[in-house]
Amino acid sequence: MKRFAYGKVLYIDLTTGEYEVKPIEQEEIKRYLGGRGLNGKLLYDLISGKEDPLSPENPLIFGVGLLTGTPIPSSSRYTVTSLSPLTGGFGDGNSGGFFGPEMRFAGYSHIVITGRAKKPVYLYIEDDKVEIKSAVHLWGKDTWETDALIKEEMGDSELQIACIGPAGENMAKIACIINNLTRAIGRSGMGAVMGSKNLKAVAIRGSGKVRVASKEKVFKVLKDFRELIKSDMSFKLFSKYGTPGLVDVYNSRGVFPVKNFQESWLPDAESISGEVFIKKYAKKAKACYNCMVHCSHFYELKDSHKEEGLEFESIGALGPRIGITDYPTILKANHLCNRYGLDTIGAGDVIGFITEVFERGFVSKEEVEGLDLCWGNSELVPVLLKKISHREGIGDLLAEGSYRAALKIGRNTEYYAMHVKGQAIISADPRGLRGWGLGYAVASRGADHLRAYPVVEYCFTPEKAEEIWGIREAVDRTAYAGKGKLVKWCEDVRALADSLGICKFITRTAYLLPQQLNQLIEAITGVSFNADELMKIGERINNTEKLINIRRGFSRKDDALPERLKKEPIPEGPSAGMTIDITDILNEYYQERGWDLKTSHPTPQKLAELGLK
Amino acid sequence: MVKVQYIGPIRKFVEETVVDYNVDTPISIQELIDYLVKKYGDKFKQEIFTKAGDAFFYQILINGQNIYKLEGYQSKVNDGDMVLISVPLSGG
Numbered sequence: 001m002k003r004f005a006y007g008k009v010l011y012i013d014l015t016t017g018e019y020e021v022k023p024i025e026q027e028e029i030k031r032y033l034g035g036r037g038l039n040g041k042l043l044y045d046l047i048s049g050k051e052d053p054l055s056p057e058n059p060l061i062f063g064v065g066l067l068t069g070t071p072i073p074s075s076s077r078y079t080v081t082s083l084s085p086l087t088g089g090f091g092d093g094n095s096g097g098f099f100g101p102e103m104r105f106a107g108y109s110h111i112v113i114t115g116r117a118k119k120p121v122y123l124y125i126e127d128d129k130v131e132i133k134s135a136v137h138l139w140g141k142d143t144w145e146t147d148a149l150i151k152e153e154m155g156d157s158e159l160q161i162a163c164i165g166p167a168g169e170n171m172a173k174i175a176c177i178i179n180n181l182t183r184a185i186g187r188s189g190m191g192a193v194m195g196s197k198n199l200k201a202v203a204i205r206g207s208g209k210v211r212v213a214s215k216e217k218v219f220k221v222l223k224d225f226r227e228l229i230k231s232d233m234s235f236k237l238f239s240k241y242g243t244p245g246l247v248d249v250y251n252s253r254g255v256f257p258v259k260n261f262q263e264s265w266l267p268d269a270e271s272i273s274g275e276v277f278i279k280k281y282a283k284k285a286k287a288c289y290n291c292m293v294h295c296s297h298f299y300e301l302k303d304s305h306k307e308e309g310l311e312f313e314s315i316g317a318l319g320p321r322i323g324i325t326d327y328p329t330i331l332k333a334n335h336l337c338n339r340y341g342l343d344t345i346g347a348g349d350v351i352g353f354i355t356e357v358f359e360r361g362f363v364s365k366e367e368v369e370g371l372d373l374c375w376g377n378s379e380l381v382p383v384l385l386k387k388i389s390h391r392e393g394i395g396d397l398l399a400e401g402s403y404r405a406a407l408k409i410g411r412n413t414e415y416y417a418m419h420v421k422g423q424a425i426i427s428a429d430p431r432g433l434r435g436w437g438l439g440y441a442v443a444s445r446g447a448d449h450l451r452a453y454p455v456v457e458y459c460f461t462p463e464k465a466e467e468i469w470g471i472r473e474a475v476d477r478t479a480y481a482g483k484g485k486l487v488k489w490c491e492d493v494r495a496l497a498d499s500l501g502i503c504k505f506i507t508r509t510a511y512l513l514p515q516q517l518n519q520l521i522e523a524i525t526g527v528s529f530n531a532d533e534l535m536k537i538g539e540r541i542n543n544t545e546k547l548i549n550i551r552r553g554f555s556r557k558d559d560a561l562p563e564r565l566k567k568e569p570i571p572e573g574p575s576a577g578m579t580i581d582i583t584d585i586l587n588e589y590y591q592e593r594g595w596d597l598k599t600s601h602p603t604p605q606k607l608a609e610l611g612l613k
Numbered sequence: 614m615v616k617v618q619y620i621g622p623i624r625k626f627v628e629e630t631v632v633d634y635n636v637d638t639p640i641s642i643q644e645l646i647d648y649l650v651k652k653y654g655d656k657f658k659q660e661i662f663t664k665a666g667d668a669f670f671y672q673i674l675i676n677g678q679n680i681y682k683l684e685g686y687q688s689k690v691n692d693g694d695m696v697l698i699s700v701p702l703s704g705g
Contacts, residue, residue, distance in 0.1 A: 231663060233670055236622050237700045245700075248620045248630070252697050254677065275624065458672070458701040462681065476682065574677030 007109030015115030049551025065501015069101030091188030105206025165341030174346030213526030254573030265573025316427025317348025323375025421446030432575030484588025492538030
């Protein structure tokens with residue numbers, strides 16, 4: 001890595017106002033690459049495991065991928081990692097846009113923030129200049145107002161800003177961090193951790209260059225990339241429809257949750273299809289930094305707002321899961337979540353949860369402040385989002401997320417909280433998607449599809465499955481066989497993509513395999529890895545996150561899907577009759593991982609093999 | 614009568630997402646595709662047989678069942694069945 005410089009680590013203590021800059025060890029880059037991988041390693045080294053996630057001692061770590069901000073296409077991603085107030089264990093979120101590359105240009109691979117400021121502050125970073133500035137005047141402002149005010153007072157409209165809204169300030173456990181107005185570090189409640197530190201925003205400006213090891217190899221990669229992308233599935237679908245194109249894809253298989261997973265199929269989903277979004281609301285395609293997929297859009301809802309978006313998960317969570325099937329309501333709710341700084345998945349999930357437990361009589365009308373909680377109540381959605389973000393009334397309970405709200409309510413309502421480790425499940429019903437179900441259950445940050453992102457379950461042929469995992473059924477979504485092997489393999493590959501800072505819509509299928517990823521790494525850094533070495537890095541990253549969860553007391557019991565998904569079959573549609581029981585495939589997964597079947601902990605041999613302790 | 618639902622870029626060939634076709638049943642998937650290619654032309658054929666890596670870009674399902682699990686392109690479609698020609702499941 002002679003010509004290549006990944007960046008320095010900036011350590012800031014908000015309690016004392018002191019900061020220092022340290023280099024990152026080259027050896028650690030070879031063990032963890034960067035981004036999510038190194039974030040996890042830094043967190044592991046900095047905590048004992050006893051810290052309260054909302055205490056000053058819990059570090060909040062911003063990290064760019066090893067290739068973020070480089071000429072490699074779709075290299076926009078950065079990760080924010082911390083102990084999660086939502087899950088109580090390892091937590092992180094990952095976002096695109098332009099913040100990550102700017103952090104890279106400023107010369108930082110990571111920013112590690114500890115402590116708690118006495119009064120609200122924001123960080124202003126311009127290359128080597130680091131300032132902790134007052135944010136007293138920004139406290140209470142939403143993310144859009146905050147973004148505009150910081151740019152105005154710094155006289156720089158090109159500043160890249162990651163900030164929190166009222167939800168983060170009030171430490172709603174489903175609060176996110178927003179950059180570029182609509183891009184979210186959405187999951188695990190990272191916005192609440194930022195709020196607990198009295199940190200309103202990180203504003204960054206960089207003027208540095210990213211040097212590459214071999215221009216010739218970079219040009220070759222770019223040429224190959226263009227050819228490959230033309231026939232790639234992600235490009236064909238997402239470049240036109242964005243992720244809203246997935247509404248029909250999921251609904252047509254009957255795995256699109258409706259009314260808090262009571263159903264999983266809409267007989268007619270036309271009104272919220274990708275087709276309608278493109279025709280009625282989208283104005284123009286929109287891309288993140290250096291990306292040719294341009295899966296996002298600028299859209300407009302007349303007489304309401306204009307913004308960048310929309311994502312499938314937001315449609316699912318703020319739509320059918322709460323009984324809503326019209327775009328105007330979904331778009332307004334999405335916009336409010338962006339401005340309040342709320343995770344759309346967590347918000348839709350908790351609204352669906354409280355609606356169901358109220359409907360079933362577990363909570364009284366008085367306990368929900370007399371609100372008209374019912375499915376599809378368009379007028380109530382903005383009211384609830386505001387209450388959650390400000391922890392007003394019933395919002396104080398809902399700000400905890402569905403699992404923690406259920407624990408507070410008691411009365412066996414946890415059965416209706418659709419979560420894993422406290423994190424809400426996405427809008428893809430695992431009863432009809434066995435590999436995804438296992439992926440949710442074992443994800444280090446809880447109920448998450450992007451840890452394993454096992455799209456190969458549908459994209460690979462049975463022949464390809466046999467070649468890699470030795471089981472043809474691994475690519476049958478309705479079968480159990482081979483899912484443990486498939487999910488382990490996918491998790492390790494995805495950890496590489498997250499640590500490189502390359503978007504999953506490129507690494508999803510086009511640049512999926514480790515040997516393909518190495519072409520990108522080698523062109524930029526000059527260092528080459530073989531496929532086995534890269535898979536080992538992916539495995540090390542997943543095991544490091546596992547070790548953090550073990551410190552926090554997690555064990556096999558936490559790698560579980562909600563009981564409801566085992567007991568209640570999908571009632572109607574193409575996946576009617578399906579349930580999911582992961583007991584056997586969880587064993588297969590642990591065996592593949594070299595983890596103890598009883599405790600789920602990595603065996604001493606596995607830790608030694610990965611150089612961990 | 615056979616219903617075909619189109620999801621993904623292939624949607625550009627048809628007016629509606631779900632289209633009814635008056636074809637004699639039972640009909641095999643291969644025969645149905647031949648019929649559709651004749652109706653919509655070579656570009657439809659190129660679209661439906663686009664490959665992504667080792668696999669075809671589009672998946673074909675009969676009443677929710679992937680034809681991989683049935684008899685592949687020889688799988689039979691009966692009167693009233695729903696055929697789905699769709700991009701694969703993905704994850705948003």
